[in-house]
Structures are given as C-alpha cells and as structure tokens.
Amino acid sequence: MPDFLLELFSEEIPARMQAKAADDLRRLVTDALVERGLTYEGAKAFATPRRLALVVGGLAARQPDRHEERKGPRVGAPEKALEGFLKAAGLASIDDAVVQSDPKGDFYVARIHKHGRATTEVIADVMPDIVRGFPWPKSMRWGSGSLRWVRPLHAIVATFAAPQEEAEVIRFEIDGIVSGDVTRGHRLHAPGEIRVKRFDDYVDSLQKAHVVLDAERRRDIIRADARTLAQAQNLELVEDAALIDEVAGLVEWPVVLMGSFEPEFLEVPDEAIRATIRANQKCFVLSDPATGRLANRFILTANLDAADGGAAVIHGNERVVRARLSDARFFWETDKKIRLEDRLEKLKSITFHEKLGTQYERVDRIARLAKELAPLVGADPQKAETAARLAKTDLVTEMVGEFPELQGLMGRYYAAAEGLDPEIAAAIEEHYKPQGPSDRVPTAPVSIAVALADKIDTLVGFWAIDEKPTGSKDPYALRRAALGVVRIVLENGLRLPILKILILALVNYIYQGYPDIDEQHFENLEFLNRIELIKNIQAAVTSEMRSPTIMQGAERFSLRKGGNALVNLIYFMADRLKVQLREQGARHDLVDAVFGSSAPSALEGEGKVRGDGGGSSGQGAAPTPEPSPQGGGESAPASGARQNDDLVLVVRRVEALAKLLATEDGENLLAGYKRAANILKAEEKKDGAGAFEGALDPALLSDPAEIALSGALDVAEPAAADAVAREDFAAATSALGALRPQVDAFFDQIMVNAPDPALRANRLKLLARLRRATRAVADFDRIAG
C-alpha cells in the first residue's frame, strides 16, 4: 500500500500555531480522502518553523469502483423525459439502458459503472481547497497573489509511493505554486534544493540538512541537552514546559548553549529574573541546589551550529540578558523606595471598569469586605483589611508594569522589604489564587479573607451591571473567580453564609453611590422578604457607612419585586460547584438532587454556624455587624439558592446520598420512591396538585403494610429532619434507608387506588408523606435510575 507525503514549505510559522496547524492538516486531508472512499492505515503530521508535513500511510491506490442503477422513465414515456434521463445518467442513447419490469410496468434502468479514480488524482483534486481554506487563526496575502497562508507559502511537496516502487509526484497548482518533489533544508546550513521520494528518505534528508522534523524530538533534544549542560555545572534546569514548546517552535535545528550574567543581578527576586529572561529572551534559568536559588546562568537555544562554536551567539545573548537584568534591578531598587501604602493614591487614576469605578474604589470595597469576612474564616480583621488595601498597589510599580505576570508576587516582596507582617505580605500574593483549576488554593486565614473578598467583589459588581459570561465569552474571567470562591470554601471547609456575603458586597457598591448599577437586576430579591433584606443591609452598614444614600439604596432594593441577580449569581457558583464535584467523580444527578432539595436553609442556622465556626470575632473592638434573623415569622418562601448557599453542606449531602445509593437498601428505597412519585403524579393530575399533601387519617389505615409504613415514617421523618438539622447527613440518609422494608411491603401488598375514595386519598397522603420525608435530604426525582 502506498504512502502519501505532503509538505507545505513557507516562511516562519508562529510557534504558537504550529501544533494545531499540523493537527488540522492531518484531519482535513484524511477526512477528504475518507469522504472519497479512500481508506488509510495511519497518518502523522509534523511542523517546524518553516514547514507543515504530513504522511498518510497505507493508502489504497485507487478508489473502489462503484456500480449503481438509476431508474428512469416508463417505456414509451415522452421524448423530453427520456432525454432528461439520458443526460442525468450520462448515457449516449436509450439503447444503453436496460428495461426492467415491476408491477407498475416496464421502466428504463441505467446501469452505471463508475471506475474509481486513481488516489493521486483525488489528492490533486482536494489539495487546493484544503490549502485555500486552511483554518489559520490569522492569515495574510503577499506579493501580487491572492492566496492566503499564515506567512508566504513557497513550495509544496506531494509524492505518492508504494514500497519498492518509483515514487510518483502528485501535481497540482495553487496560485502559481506547482507541487513537486523539491524542498529545502536549514536556511543557513542547507539552503539548496533537496529531492525527496517518500517519507523515510524525506526525514533522513532533512536530518542531514539540519532540520529535525518532529517537534517532539526537538523538545527532547532541548530538554536533554539543557539538563546535561546544567549538570556539568552542578545546577538544575528550571523546567518550563510552555517555554520548551515555544522554543521548539522557533528552531529547526536546536543547539543548546549556556550563558551567564553577573552574580550581582541575583539581588533581584528569582521570579523577576526568570520572567525577564523568559519573556524577553525565551531562555531557561537554572537553579543552584546548594542555595535553593537561581544561579547566574541561563540556557539558550540557537538555531544553528555556529562556526565559532556558539561564542558570538552566547556573547550576544549575554549582552541582552545583562541589559534586561539591569532594567529589572533598576525597577526593583526604585520600586522599593516608595512604600506600598503611598502608592494607593495612584490607583485613583486607574479605571477598573467604567461602570464600577477606579481601582482605588475597588480596593476600598475589597478591604471592607475582607474585614467582614475575616472573623468567619478565622483571620484578624485588621490584618485582612490592611492586606486588602495593599493587595493591588504593586500594579503601579515599575516591575509589574513591565511584567504583569508578577502581580501579587512583587507586592509580597515589596511588603516583606518594608517589614510588613508576613501574613499581610503573603495575602498580597495569594489573594489572586487560585488562578485556575490546578492552581493552589490559599489556606492562610488572612489570604483566604482577601482572596474571597477580591473575587466576590468582582462577581457581584459584574452581576450588578449585568456583564455575566455568555457562552465562550468571559472577558473578565468570572467563571474562574466563581470557581475560585468554590474551591477556597470547599478545600478549607469554610462554613460561610455566601448569600449574605454577596449582599454585603453589593452594599459596598451602593455605599460608593454606584447609581450605574442596574437596579432592574435587583428589583425582586424574591428570596428575601423586605424585612429580612433591610435587616441584612442595616446590619451590614456600619455606623461610618450609614448615610442617606445607602439607606435610600436599601429602601430602593427592598421595595421591588422580581429580578434576582444575586440568586442568579449563587446559581452560577452552584454550577461551578457541580463542575468541580463532577471532576472529582461525583454523580451529576446527585448534585442536582441536592440542589433541588427543600432542606432547611443554612442561613437560618446563622447564629449557630458562627458559633461552630469558632471565629475570632469576639475581639471586642468591632461591633458584630451580622444580623441574626431569628424571628421565624418573616422567613421568605423556600428557594434552592438560599438553602444551598453553604457549599460545604452541599458536598456533605452529596457524599451521604452517594453512600446511601450504593447500598441495596438505598437502591430499593429509590425504586420505591420513584413508584410512589409516579403514582402521585398520575393521581395529582386527576385531583389537582397538592391534593394529597394534607395529614392522613390514622383511623383509615387498615392493612398491616400501610400501618407499618406509616409507623416507620413516624420514626424516620423526624429522625431524618433532626439529623439534617444536626448536619449529620449520614444519619439522615440511613434513617431514610431504614424505610426500605416497609416501602417494599407496602407496594407488594397494597392497592393504592382503592375503590373507596377516602381510602385511596388516605393512601396517597401516605405516599406524599414519604416523598416529603426524602426531600429533607435530596430531590429524589432528579436521581437517575
């Protein structure tokens, strides 16, 4: 079986685009072949800075022949119909058709034999469209042509070769470029023409011409040689996978060299040195195991075997590194001359978002929120507030201006250099964390307070102006922020009344007088009645914040009905939580079931939660700003959002439910539940929703099985509710699991729809009670199976 070799030779392809381009090429070509009936054994694509290559192995030499029959008009049909048939079937005369009879009569039938075309022809046919329509992220024209490619395309190799046979060139032309069997090697070392026949000699010829075709091999060479050079100096390479990928995309012939810089530059923090050398030079840094810090050496990757052994290349790179490091040292020294606190003023001139104010205002909000959060997470409120105030000040340092990726980290260094409290310094760095699903979550209390405050302030602000993420658009990384909140809460086991914290964050915006916040999104805080809301807001408003503006704002928000931005935000976080739990292997339906349950709210258990939390809130100085809405009378209608804003409880519930369902009792209980729920659904259609929610009449219970179930529910229902109130979800689920024998017996022995209407209604009430009892833990309707 022959192989197809393709190479598209161009000017330098951006490193970041190469891997995907190789993949696209393989997909487009093989799809086009398969679509045309050509199968293959394997295909592999490659990319270097100057070429995309593809080998498709084990291709058929021709398309299979095809036979088809086309039914035509009836014998004796009008001339016009016959003509049309001949034309469509490609026949010269009606004599070429055969006549077939079926019950409807005699018809002409064309028997068409299509010879499969040679694969080379098919390839020549499909290639121009593939090249013209290639999905580059950005493409361009050049010279006087109209073809678009990532950079000018110069030559195309296309050969077709069966083992032991002469290779054949597949000819096609794209905008004046005619395919052939000629490529070129390394720009400097082998600029001449190279004739290639098939994949094997292609790879060999390129290797001889100083081109390593496979990016994986280039990466291996860079990594291995870098390690060897490092070891020779008793140093260790600081691994950097993304940088290796990029560098492998910048060279066809990697030659790894080592340079050095003056040890004085090591005064600059390691991360800044690394950022400087990496961003500007695409070089690797080395660490010294003896000191645990960076060494004054770096690894560069050249694209040639230099005639002088690399001396000029090293010398040149060292000069640039030196110049960059002196800039970095200059930034480091001058930045330290201004205290972080004195930089706050400068944040006033930086817009955070045109509708959400300046960075200064943002910091003010975060600081207030961090202070409120501190006691809930066991942090010192004063430290949390200070850390939050300083958290963004490094944005106006020279170093972060130059290397934005060092934000937070430089703040920490500068804070430490000023002699600030280590907890504050750490929080300045860690408040950005976690940056993504695999990033570390802060665990130090002050860091947690600031990290949560930062993210929640952002989320609430963007929800308030209705700039939520849509589809793939999430320009403010709000999904990441929400996932960050979820992970910080879960991984630290924090018991937080999230909804109330969101309200506090919103109050901060109102306090700053943000009339731009779109009121309509808050028109209907349905989940809180207005008394509760006013209480929350009043409690959140510390005396210094008490002002006509804020009171009006509170009034305004509480007098409307309808909208629900904050509830929406809670659901958004719940979605992040679901994703998170699913990734940890939890069943999706169980998460949904728990979110859909009507279990009591964590909000109502407020006072207790705080007591459990054992936070350091009793420090005396700060008045407790938290409300404790204990008067049960004013509680709002039930809502999943407000009941499930304690993420830790949600997770525990999911875990308990999963455990229950893993047992035979649980499985059977679920089956019984589903049966009950289905019967209820059907009967409620007749009698109306809620028809069976009332208390049953014990006097009407006659059959032992229904008496037993009722009795079991008398035990299980309060036991489950009680366990849930104690947050002992294992106990709650096992109380429900204990119902299984009675449920089974009930369905075995009882006819629910008894002829006596009173008896029927009573039995249905019994099933409704079972349904209610399970809701204490989860909405079993949402469980699959």
Add this chain to the structure above:
Amino acid sequence: MTYDPMAPENSFQGLILTLQRYWAEQGCVILQPYDMEVGAGTFHPATTLRALGPRPWKAAYVQPSRRPKDGRYGENPNRFQHYYQFQVILKPSPDNLQELYLDSLKAIGLDPTVHDVRFVEDDWESPTLGAWGLGWECWCDGMEVSQFTYFQQVAGVDCNPVSGELTYGLERLAMYIQGVDRGFDLNFNGRQGAEKITYGDVFRQAEQEYSRFNFEHADVELLKRHFRDAEQECQALLTAGDKDGRHEMAMPAYDQAIKASHAFNLLDARGVISVTERQSYILRVRELAKGCGAAWLKTEAGGAVAA
C-alpha cells in the same frame, strides 16, 4: 588592516551608508527623511501612500522618529524621544525578501555563520494609520534588531499588491555591531581620539531640551488648536482636491494628518488626555488617514487611470 571609519562596525553613519548602498543595489530609490515630525518611518508618504494602489515601488530611507513620551531628559542612555529608523519598502513584496534582509545583515557585518537570526512572530498594527500587517520581529542572538511586516491594510484600504516593509532600529543595531551598551556611547563619525563624535555628543542636549518641552512646556491649548486646525485643513483639502473622480491634493492633505498625529503625541506626553479622549483622538487621526488613502487612490501615483 587599516581602520575604516566608514565601516558599519566603526560608525553610526557608516552603518546608515552601508544600508543605503545595499538597498540601492536592490533597485530602491534612496530617499531622504520626510521633512515633518513623525512617530515612525511608516508615516513617510513614501510608505503610507505608496503602499496603496497597484503601482510597484521600491524605496529606502532613514527617518528620524519622534516619540515625545519616550523622552527621559537624556538620563536613560537607551531611551530617546528622537531616534532613527531605517525603512525599506518593496511593493510587491518579492519572494526572496527574507533572503534580501539576511544579506543586508551580512552587509553590515553580521556573519550569518556565527550569529543566530530568528524570525519571531510579531504582528504590526498602527491604530492611527488604520494599518496592520503580519510578520516578525527579527532577532539577532536574542536581540530584536528589525521589524518585518507584510502590509495587509493601510489607511483602511486593503493592500493589493502587498508591500513588504523592513524597519531597522538603527541605534540598537549599531550598539550591537559596535559592541557598546549605551546608546549615547555610539561612535557617530567613526573617528578616534579628539575627532571622535558620539551619539551623545550629537543628541544628549537635544534629549534634555525636548524632554522639557514635551513634558512641561508644550502649550496644551495651542496644541489642541493645532490639532483642530490640521484636522480642518486636511478635511478641507480632501474636499477641495476631489475633482471628477480624481484627486489633486492627496499629499498636502496627508501632511495635515501627520501634523494632527504629532500634536496628539505631544498632548499625550503632556498627560492631558484621558483614556476615553485618547481613543477619540486616535479615531480622528485614523479618519484623516483613511480620507488621504482614498484620495491617493484617485491620483496618478495611486494608480488611477487618466480620465
């Protein structure tokens, strides 16, 4: 071997002369700098306007470039508000443009067998000119020494044919070749001893004086007026020059767009332009540039056929 003061490794002017000679040999017209204040060599009408329309064009020139905000009162040896670019434009871009570029490096003494030259992705965009292109920054041993761009659009007009543009950062390139670390230390005239003139000798005082002007003394109200005046004049010329499908004053109109752009740069350096204003100024200049580009296409050099 005798010392040659005009060798590119010995003098700044030697570098310029070598590049001019090299590109002259490739058939370029060697132009002189445009006699107006511009932020980059691209603004020279020999690039901006000539990149538009069907007519072939090859030119090379040095362009003094002014970036008022980059002034450092002569205290930073490598950051100037006035510096030189060497600009090459070839239309249509030839197939061997990369080779021509590499040969030019060879001509100024960068031996390709010992230096590592790399083409690293860098797309170019000029919001004020309504222009963009794809290309690279060219690295020599890890240092960016040139910008290499295939123009796709200029003044809002698709380029057809496409021009290839090369921009050499002359100071940086000279520092590399002469082996000095500070721009002010560049040997300008290639002489040694008492006769030696450095880049600092020529420009340090200018950097100090212009920094004072750019940051402190440029009259803001006057500049705002200049901007409006240039804008109005440009629009007036664009209107007045448009006759029967042809245009008679595309170049004078474009001069006014350049003036407006420089007034904006100075205002920016004075720190009196807010973020939103900034965007609006850029858009206003772009509109002028677009008008000039459209007008240029109605001129003979812009490829319009005689009426």
